[in-house]
Amino acid sequence: MGKGTKKAVLFLSPFFVSLVALFIGVYGVSPEVIIKILLNELIGFDGELKASAERAIVVDIRLPRIIMAGLVGAALSTAGVTLQAVFRNPLVDPYILGISAGSAFGCAIAVGFFHFLPLQLSAFVFGILAVTLAYAIAKTQEGVPRVSLILAGVIVSAFFSALVSIVKFLVDPHRLQSIVFWLMGSFNLAEWRAVKTAFLGIVLGILPLVLMRWRLNVISLGDEEAKTLGINVERERLILVALSTLAVSVATSLCGIIGWVGLIVPHIIRMVIGPNHRDLLPLAIFGGASFTILADTIARSITKFDIPIGIITALSGAPFFAYLLRRSGRELWR
Amino acid sequence: MLRVKNLYFRHRGTGIDILRDISFEAREGEMTTLLGPNGSGKTTLFKCIAGIWKISKGDILFGEKSIKDYNYRERAKIISVVPQEHQPVFPYTVFELVLMGRVSRVCLFSVPTKRDEEIAEEALSLLGIEHLRDRDYTKISGGERQLALIARALAQQTPLLLLDEPTSHLDFKNQITLLKKIKELAREKNLTVVMTLHDPNLAMIFSDRIVLLNKGSILCTGSPKEVLNPANLHNVYEIEVSILSNTDKCYIYPII
Numbered sequence: 001m002g003k004g005t006k007k008a009v010l011f012l013s014p015f016f017v018s019l020v021a022l023f024i025g026v027y028g029v030s031p032e033v034i035i036k037i038l039l040n041e042l043i044g045f046d047g048e049l050k051a052s053a054e055r056a057i058v059v060d061i062r063l064p065r066i067i068m069a070g071l072v073g074a075a076l077s078t079a080g081v082t083l084q085a086v087f088r089n090p091l092v093d094p095y096i097l098g099i100s101a102g103s104a105f106g107c108a109i110a111v112g113f114f115h116f117l118p119l120q121l122s123a124f125v126f127g128i129l130a131v132t133l134a135y136a137i138a139k140t141q142e143g144v145p146r147v148s149l150i151l152a153g154v155i156v157s158a159f160f161s162a163l164v165s166i167v168k169f170l171v172d173p174h175r176l177q178s179i180v181f182w183l184m185g186s187f188n189l190a191e192w193r194a195v196k197t198a199f200l201g202i203v204l205g206i207l208p209l210v211l212m213r214w215r216l217n218v219i220s221l222g223d224e225e226a227k228t229l230g231i232n233v234e235r236e237r238l239i240l241v242a243l244s245t246l247a248v249s250v251a252t253s254l255c256g257i258i259g260w261v262g263l264i265v266p267h268i269i270r271m272v273i274g275p276n277h278r279d280l281l282p283l284a285i286f287g288g289a290s291f292t293i294l295a296d297t298i299a300r301s302i303t304k305f306d307i308p309i310g311i312i313t314a315l316s317g318a319p320f321f322a323y324l325l326r327r328s329g330r331e332l333w334r
Numbered sequence: 335m336l337r338v339k340n341l342y343f344r345h346r347g348t349g350i351d352i353l354r355d356i357s358f359e360a361r362e363g364e365m366t367t368l369l370g371p372n373g374s375g376k377t378t379l380f381k382c383i384a385g386i387w388k389i390s391k392g393d394i395l396f397g398e399k400s401i402k403d404y405n406y407r408e409r410a411k412i413i414s415v416v417p418q419e420h421q422p423v424f425p426y427t428v429f430e431l432v433l434m435g436r437v438s439r440v441c442l443f444s445v446p447t448k449r450d451e452e453i454a455e456e457a458l459s460l461l462g463i464e465h466l467r468d469r470d471y472t473k474i475s476g477g478e479r480q481l482a483l484i485a486r487a488l489a490q491q492t493p494l495l496l497l498d499e500p501t502s503h504l505d506f507k508n509q510i511t512l513l514k515k516i517k518e519l520a521r522e523k524n525l526t527v528v529m530t531l532h533d534p535n536l537a538m539i540f541s542d543r544i545v546l547l548n549k550g551s552i553l554c555t556g557s558p559k560e561v562l563n564p565a566n567l568h569n570v571y572e573i574e575v576s577i578l579s580n581t582d583k584c585y586i587y588p589i590i
Contacts, residue, residue: 088423220422222422227406230409
């Protein structure tokens with residue numbers, strides 16, 4: 001397969017996967033009916049169909065859920081690509097660096113105590129705080145050693161997870177259930193209003209990253225080299241990390257903590273298309289969307305219950321991480 | 335012409351000057367070598383000129399303009415830096431790496447143009463490494479990597495070229511071919527070349543001008559023959575050397 005074909009397949013994959021996902025579900029709706037419903041939404045010829053239960057399932061439950069999964073997957077994997085380049089560390093992603101846990105804590109206190117705080121803002125602020133802490137802990141004079149950064153991320157994640165537990169402990173029991181459920185990471189709360197918020201926040205984070213994608217090549221060479229090539233590394237790193245955090249915190253605020261997507265997807269795309277961020281980053285958007293839609297379809301159809309998607313991504317992500325760890329061997333310690 | 339005037343450097347928060355009163359000139363079309371033992375301050379001086387570290391006192395002039403307060407982008411249009419060959423985290427191709435030399439000319443929200451790509455191709459062919467174009471930079475030899483980094487510096491299209499120990503990881507043959515190539519480029523394109531070297535003999539053969547550093551200050555500057563005499567070398571390296579000369583060629587060898 002040529003490079004062009006591979007790119008085309010990746011770009012088209014979310015649409016294909018979405019179509020398949022639309023046909024799958026616990027409540028059986030036949031493919032003909034689904035196509036009819038979709039056409040009816042576009043042109044609107046059948047008033048009776050508009051009011052049917054099938055239509056509600058397809059248009060108000062499955063469709064927003066699929067789009068939400070696609071948006072969140074795109075956010076997580078784009079952030080993964082960016083963070084891996086900025087920190088020159090192929091083993092990090094928003095989850096490992098503690099951004100997800102930080103954002104989750106931001107949401108938890110906004111939901112639990114400070115209702116006046118805008119949820120997304122609180123998530124963003126604590127996401128930034130978490131990644132800054134991880135970076136500050138790991139930083140040495142000669143740079144940021146890879147293992148140290150991962151360990152720092154683990155520490156920060158553990159800390160914020162503990163804080164979330166305190167919130168759970170103290171919060172009004174009526175609110176507790178919604179926090180617990182949302183924290184596990186799931187798309188089953190997705191409805192059109194949430195999709196709109198996700199779309200706005202995630203596009204706002206991702207779009208500048210797409211425009212700046214080529215510079216990630218240079219930044220990934222290291223601070224000194226990037227500086228002599230003409231990049232103000234401190235400033236651009238801040239911009240890139242903030243944008244990634246924005247996308248991730250919006251995703252977390254709506255769908256909870258979903259790990260591993262930001263780690264796995266960039267690696268798979270890199271294996272297919274190479275490390276050049278000019279292609280890698282846009283393709284990671286589409287690859288991330290497909291992967292997450294697929295994982296969510298499995299999560300909601302493999303058993304009678306709606307399994308939190310975080311479980312599916314962890315089941316595939318943890319072995320993948322182990323494989324990467326084995327493969328990078330001694331290089332990791334530099 | 336690059337002029338360093340009364341340059342001082344100390345790390346922030348420390349009271350010790352690592353570089354003291356450094357002044358020298360490097361001319362167009364010439365090879366200027368910073369020479370000195372480990373700890374003499376040549377790497378520090380290199381980083382000061384490259385703009386990685388900010389100088390404490392003094393000035394760095396290019397032509398008539400002071401460039402010490404230039405931002406990274408402005409400086410990268412005047413000085414290109416060839417680091418020691420290294421392994422990047424991600425296996426970019428040689429062409430992708432060379433193209434990165436254009437980043438100071440590409441605006442923040444953009445990607446390189448066709449013209450930038452042509453310039454990168456030209457840089458590859460100037461160094462005779464077109465055949466490496468699509469190879470992974472991580473999978474070629476040390477000498478080839480060094481050439482790729484020089485091609486990237488040429489793609490940057492700057493009048494000044496700084497090289498950090500370009501021969502350090504190379505075998506005997508590659509050391510000679512590389513320095514020959516750099517000298518040709520300096521002459522052809524009228525570049526001001528400043529490099530650091532470890533080996534006084536290589537400095538003797540290839541430099542037009544040598545800046546001999548010792549413990550953070552300059553011992554002397556001048557042509558290789560003026561600077562590299564047994565007394566100066568003994569003073570700096572603290573070993574006895576003798577100079578074998580045969581008509582116009584000289585060779586420094588240690589007395590053991």
